[in-house]
Amino acid sequence: MHLIIDGEITNAAMVLLGKSSSEILFDFPPKIMWRLHSSKGELLDSQIFTIPFILAVDAAYKKVRNLTYKYMPSQISLFPTETQQYDTWTLRELINNCIAHQDYELGMRIYIDELEDHLIISNAGKFLPGSIKPVLDPACAPPYYKNPLLDNTMVNFRMIETASSGIRRVYSIQQKKLFPLPDYDLTEYNKVKVKIYGRVLDEKYTQLLFKNPNMDLETVFLLDKVQKHEKISKIDAAKLRKRKLIEGRVPNLYIAASVAESLGQKAEYVKNKGFTEKYYQDLIIKYLTQWKKEKKSDFIRLLKDKLPDSLTAHQKDIKVKYYLQTLRREGKIITQPTPSGKKVEFGF
Structure with missing residues (x-):
């Protein structure tokens, strides 16, 4: 696995396989912290996980209350769809990404914050692509890796995806579940946060994805921003408008009449569109x-x-x-x- 170089045990070997008692060998011992918060933001419970991280990932994942969620993806059936709030593969990929790309010299922990209807997973360091949109391109490749040996080893251990395809797959999974896409927050210096949703935000968005299961991820990414009332460019708005998916002027965008009619949302459309x-x-x-x-x-x-x-x-x-x-x-x-x-x- 190339974890020993010239007879010397590497930091990557210690992070993934080292005994917890050996964390004293680090200037800043690697740690993962899970925290449970109430709807009012109060801390209800917490636990810290130390090396070896190859075992800590599963232990931290088991702390997350992955409840069954019911929702109506369409108006065709009266029977709701049931699913776990969070996809197992998605959580595995996001937590392991934090381990692979953590800046361990900053002495910060990896956090898994569990709230009522979403998770926030964060790590120390920079998001090397700079923004999330380029990562959704199948041809995207990071300019370099913060921890190349650790990253390669985790790929060999099947802990993360190779060819930088993991984040794109996370977005695709949320799309197939008809859930909101993850939100990456890169506003804090040397910190990367990702918010993963465990429920539906806008039924119209969910119904639209249900009706169009083969919609490309770039379009879903833009529609997700519309449902969250986030700003999109005039060029992107024009793309959606050309496909008759939205109406209105930036930033006040909403589902177009043709879509609204097919979803039984005529009254909602009139409220958004207004009269002459x-x-x-x-x-x-x-x-x-x-x-x-x-x-x-x-x-x-x-x-x-x-x-x-x-x-x-x-x-x-x-x-x-x-x-x-x-x-x-x-x-x-x-x-x-x-x-x-x-x-x-x-x-x-």
């Missing part, structure tokens, strides 16, 4: 016909619940202002100051 400009302008005219004159705040209250749910409160205010200005320019309504002179009233 004429519809809102007619409501303003009808309101003024009844009450003669009102302030802008009155029209905001009138239209707030009728404007698309995909808009923020500020964007809804801007929309109302735009409709009022359009009607004024067309001569259909007029503006006049209030008696105090601080506000403007709209009327005929």
Whole structure:
């Protein structure tokens, strides 16, 4: 296994196979820590695992409460799908990746934080590809490895995937389960965190994956960002829009009408899409016909619940202002100051 070089035992041999009593030979003894948190963030339980890591991986994995989760992936059947919250292979790959790519000179632990509906697995060091998207490319290859001997040995032990394909497979497994894709957090210096979900976030996303089992991973990656209300580029949004998967403007994106109709989400689509400009302008005219004159705040209250749910409160205010200005320019309504002179009233 090439763990002994010139008759000397390597650090890789100690990390994977060394006795726990030998951890004193390290300046910073390698450790894995599992922690269980409540829904309120309180620490409920914890345990530390030491070398040999070839055994610690299974011991740490067994601490995770991998509960059975039920969900409805489609509207075709009334029988729910049952699955474990976390795929065994996925957890094995992510924990072993932390071991292989840990920067052991930083003296930090590998953490497995278990929360109510997700896990956060973290290790010390840098994410060498720089971001997660390139890793999803089948042709991706890291520029170098932090611990090449340890990495090669773990491949030989069948602990991790070769050819840098492990993370891509983790994403594919979540896609097949119809679950949200993992989130990589690289914002902390010298720390890599990955969040793995154990439940459905958005039923529309789940139903869309169920209806399209052969959808390419790049598209699923973008749709996953949409369901999490994360920002995507205008170019990526254009790709999804071209395939009629989304509508709306960046960053307010939502499932397109064609998809919504096939999923029985017509009402949800209308809430996101809204109505025509004429519809809102007619409501303003009808309101003024009844009450003669009102302030802008009155029209905001009138239209707030009728404007698309995909808009923020500020964007809804801007929309109302735009409709009022359009009607004024067309001569259909007029503006006049209030008696105090601080506000403007709209009327005929």
